[in-house]
Amino acid sequence: MFAVDLITFALATWLALRSDRHWPMWFAGFCLVGVMTHLAVAAMPNFASLAYSLSQGFWAYPAMLSLALGTWNHQRLRRADMP
Template identity: 50%
Template sequence: MILQIISTAFLLGCCGIALLWGASEERYTAIGIALAVVASNIVTDGSYAHTENGVLIVDIAVFCGLLVLALRSDRYWPMWAAAFQLVGTMVHFASIPQSGNFAWAYFVALIFWTYPVFIALAAGTWLEGRFRRNT
């Protein structure tokens, strides 16, 4: 329960910072990440005893969005966010041949790689705000 509160606060903090002080790229990313978290919670069965196909589809969609953003942007943070999201998405593919009781490791690996994406978004927002203040 406490981990859920911490991760929700982290999500709201990073996305809130992006929505309040970010440019359009940061705002769109914050909205996309927030929608992806909601969608992932809807499509998961929560057992993580097998590959979560619904969450895999959501993660692939987020990766594609971040990749398009990274290719079109003149900033560096979208590349980092897309790279972290790719690693998180690969966790799903690594779990496909697995069976049995690996739920905790699968769950932790999926959650772990979301935090660097949030951090890249927050850092990108901070750098964008700093750049706008200096020009």
């Protein structure tokens, strides 16, 4: 799961650095929180499993929301530019 989150974060950061929109930076930031949670658990093996699972699940929702809102806004702007 860490590898998937790390790859997602790396790709989101690459996209955010090349984009002129704000939502990729928000998405990358939320992905970073997930990666940091994995690293915190690796540094503290006796970290409560409930806290770990809740923090992983919690930050996935804002990440999905930023992705959905960014996609919706992009499509809305594309339709507005069409004649």
